[in-house]
Amino acid sequence: DTGVSQNPRHKITKRGQNVTFRCDPISEHNRLYWYRQTLGQGPEFLTYFQNEAQLEKSRLLSDRFSAERPKGSFSTLEIQRTEQGDSAMYLCASSFGHSPTDTQYFGPGTRLTVL
Amino acid sequence: SQQGEEDPQALSIQEGENATMNCSYKTSINNLQWYRQNSGRGLVHLILIRSNEREKHSGRLRVTLDTSKKSSSLLITASRAADTASYFCATDASAGKSTFGDGTTLTVKP
Numbered sequence: 625d626t627g628v629s630q631n632p633r634h635k636i637t638k639r640g641q642n643v644t645f646r647c648d649p650i651s652e653h654n655r656l657y658w659y660r661q662t663l664g665q666g667p668e669f670l671t672y673f674q675n676e677a678q679l680e681k682s683r684l685l686s687d688r689f690s691a692e693r694p695k696g697s698f699s700t701l702e703i704q705r706t707e708q709g710d711s712a713m714y715l716c717a718s719s720f721g722h723s724p725t726d727t728q729y730f731g732p733g734t735r736l737t738v739l
Numbered sequence: 740s741q742q743g744e745e746d747p748q749a750l751s752i753q754e755g756e757n758a759t760m761n762c763s764y765k766t767s768i769n770n771l772q773w774y775r776q777n778s779g780r781g782l783v784h785l786i787l788i789r790s791n792e793r794e795k796h797s798g799r800l801r802v803t804l805d806t807s808k809k810s811s812s813l814l815i816t817a818s819r820a821a822d823t824a825s826y827f828c829a830t831d832a833s834a835g836k837s838t839f840g841d842g843t844t845l846t847v848k849p
Contacts, residue, residue: 666840
């Protein structure tokens with residue numbers, strides 16, 4: 625399967641702990657996106673990368689959140705000092721990145737539960 | 740707040756019937772996309788319509804776009820139980836950022 629993969633699929637953590645998620649995009653895709661989705665709502669944009677450069681960050685991405693894509697391939701999203709409000713599905717997507725009409729291909733998501 | 744809003748929030752139909760979902764948005768866009776999401780899983784891209792297009796077809800799907808009204812509709816014809824899912828529209832006003840609505844939950848009863 626050459627689609628977008630995310631690990632882990634599920635993460636349960638205690639409030640105050642740090643967590644890190646990984647996203648492996650489709651190999652030839654230059655753009656990588658992170659979204660957060662809570663129950664009953666649509667995905668909310670968090671940030672995106674063009675190759676290794678982080679080009680846009682949402683105001684939703686507080687100082688506790690950081691994302692990296694060091695070699696322009698896989699990406700990590702870290703949440704420090706987790707709070708119960710961080711409980712959500714974290715979705716990663718990738719696209720070719722050659723035009724404004726790129727289709728984004730989504731991974732299965734990482735479901736985070738903060739106790 | 741989200742850019743797109745889907746209507747209705749929930750839709751229940753019998754297998755074989757057509758399902759129509761609507762999406763309204765607020766600002767100018769480059770394109771609009773529709774996605775499907777099965778319960779607790781990732782999003783599957785269905786169709787993209789550019790701002791200069793008015794209608795597009797893909798299999799049993801028909802999408803329309805009215806930029807003057809800032810609205811789009813997704814029609815699924817001859818629905819099947821497997822079409823049961825949440826459907827989201829996403830608008831792309833700038834490269835790299837998609838803004839999603841809160842979705843329409845479709846239930847197709849066998």
